[in-house]
Amino acid sequence: MDSSKLILLVHTVKHLRFKQIYYRLYYLIRNKFFKKEYTKPLNRELDALIWKDSFLHTDSYKKDNSFVFLNLSRDFGDAIDWNYDKYGKLWTYNLNYFDFLNQEHISAEEGLALISDYIEKDAILKDGKEPYPISLRGFNWVKFLSRNTISNPRINEVLSDHYETLYNNVEYHLMGNHVLENGFSLFFGAYYLKDECLYTKARHILKNELTEQTLNDGAHFERSPMYHQIILHRLLDCIQLAQLNAWKDEVLPFLKEKALKMLSWLQEVTFSNGTIPMVNDSAYGIAPNSRQLFEYAKSLGLQWPKGQLSDCGYRMYSQGNYELFVDVGKVGPDYQPGHAHSDTFSFELYVGGTPVIVDTGTSTYEKNALRQQERETAAHNTVKIGNYEQTQVWGGFRVAKRAKITHLEESENQIEATHDGYKKLGVRHTRKFLTHASSIEINDSLNKEVNEQQISFFHFHPNIKNIEVGQSQVKLTELGVNIIFGEGVSKIDLCHYHYAMGFNKTEKAQKIAVSFQKSLRTQIVLPNSPNN
Incomplete structure (x- = not known):
């Protein structure tokens, strides 16, 4: 490493928290010398959750193993390569998120076939086994299965294994929106699997991280309007999940409080034509738009006050x-x-x-x-x-x-x-x-x-x-x-x-x-x- 790169690294690392450095080293050593498979037997029937979609994703699955993500398309022909990396890591991540399960034009049979294919190749998955795609895939599988009232023992078993992996690999080495996504997904997994351990961890993460990551004016602290929209969408999903399914609701008032602040902020930074400023890695076609989120919030009975931009800058x-x-x-x-x-x-x-x-x-x-x-x-x-x-x-x-x-x-x-x-x-x-x-x-x-x-x-x-x-x-x-x-x-x-x-x-x-x-x-x- 040359001296200029070393200086950059020093000025980068000095801002990290001890927790980030600790978990980066801990995960590195644990996974190298004490690697284990996370399996947790499911010896019970699962009751279906109640779920209704606020809005559906745009079509990214184009039939017959053909997909479009990030404006790049790929036809896999007879066999999907879930590790396909020719378009870069973010495209591979999107393939493994399974957002397409909740798009408008997909049948329950097609969705089940895609999940089954994924499960068959579980042993050879790479990027899809990382905590972030596990988190987003968990959302999508739970929504799809619940909406279609599907209870499949094999799928439930794999979903449980993936949540066990996430439980033991929360992205504390990265922090920020990644840990929040982990927490939101664990919340969904806890409700679906009726798992007290997952729920306890989800509640801990959400209370700590939403408290820290929501600024006084309601902005998400990474100051990216697009990621703010994404996180607000997850938050509204968790509120709807808790409102539709009577199981655990002690965290619901807290989630609503944070959602109201985030809604107020989003309304202040949204232009009159409905778009957001494209700052801090914001991009078109990734997050739900502000209008969709406002309508979703209203359908949940949320009414937010006018905000005032301050802490976000x-x-x-x-x-x-x-x-x-x-x-x-x-x-x-x-x-x-x-x-x-x-x-x-x-x-x-x-x-x-x-x-x-x-x-x-x-x-x-x-x-x-x-x-x-x-x-x-x-x-x-x-x-x-x-x-x-x-x-x-x-x-x-x-x-x-x-x-x-x-x-x-x-x-x-x-x-x-x-x-x-x-x-x-x-x-x-x-x-x-x-x-x-x-x-x-x-x-x-x-x-x-x-x-x-x-x-x-x-x-x-x-x-x-x-x-x-x-x-x-x-x-x-x-x-x-x-x-x-x-x-x-x-x-x-x-x-x-x-x-x-x-x-x-x-x-x-x-x-x-x-x-x-x-x-x-x-x-x-x-x-x-x-x-x-």
Whole structure:
């Protein structure tokens, strides 16, 4: 390992909790020298659970052993390879999740045939035996079996074995949303198997992790709107499970309390057209959308108050005909920033419910150059100095040195913050947003001049085609939006980039790179403004 990689590793590991390091070593040693098969005999009949689907997954199983995940399709012909890895680990995971059991177009017979095929190959499974896919597969098997009132002793036995594996391999070495998924799934497994041990562990995990991972304003602490939607969906599922099946309900009030907070937060960050900001590894086509979740919550009798964004570091300003989403917070939880990007002070702008200035999004989780590029500063609507990164993202899901907010001041229609991500250069970057009825002002300033090129990036949605670039202004002619640069601008370059439409799916779009020295004033003048 070269010295630069070692330094990155040191600045990454120093933020981990002792618990993460302990369990990484514990699982490594235990599985190497004391590996065991987890089997727990089921010597009883299981009563069927009551279950009704709130909404179904989009079709990923296309009949005759053909699947589509993450915009990549595979026809397995006569035999499904559940370990298929040519499309990367996330695709393999999706194959092993079994979401397709709960899609609209699949029969009970087809679902049972797929489960039976999986069970026959249980001994040779690889990624599917990891705790995370076990968790998601557990949800889907329990839902499918319960909805179709199927009680199959062999399936129940395998499901019990998988839950025994999960019980003994909770992902404490990773923490974050992985442990929550483990806990939610153990909750489902406990109800299905009527297993007190699983229930006790699930209750412990959910109480501890939801308490820690739900911020005061209701945000999930990894600050990814997509993962927030996913976790809220699981939470609502657990609430419905407990409400429909009288067994254990002492944790139900706690689950409802957290769901209400998460619903309030989600409503605040959802744009008027129903989409979410594509920040921190959010991607299209993965999570249930906000409308589906709100309707699901209402069907469970949940009514949530209006929220106020605070601890998450995000702000949403809605004035006149626009919505402005701003990031002025920390990159994520110190010990688990795996979905964080180098995007401090980035923003998204919607005009008339239409995306105009956007986050470039996420199209891959593979540890490659594209993944690195999509996480770096230049892929976001913020300022980059020279070849330096605000936050050192690396290794697919790792973060070394990270930008910290050193100053934050806000009033009703404006916010100003400073971060120290460029402290190696002795530079602090301050950005101020001022919102008016028909215009937005963004003021960038550095505390000192440096012998580097400073660039402020603005990424436009692929639908923004006609962009006129002048010496100190940019016109989006179709929308009637005018971006005027005042003090400090030295050059405006119009470039292309690839906007993530989902995993493994990008579309060519345009961006501007605005060079400046020590300060830059940007005014975004919107339609119907007297200055336009």
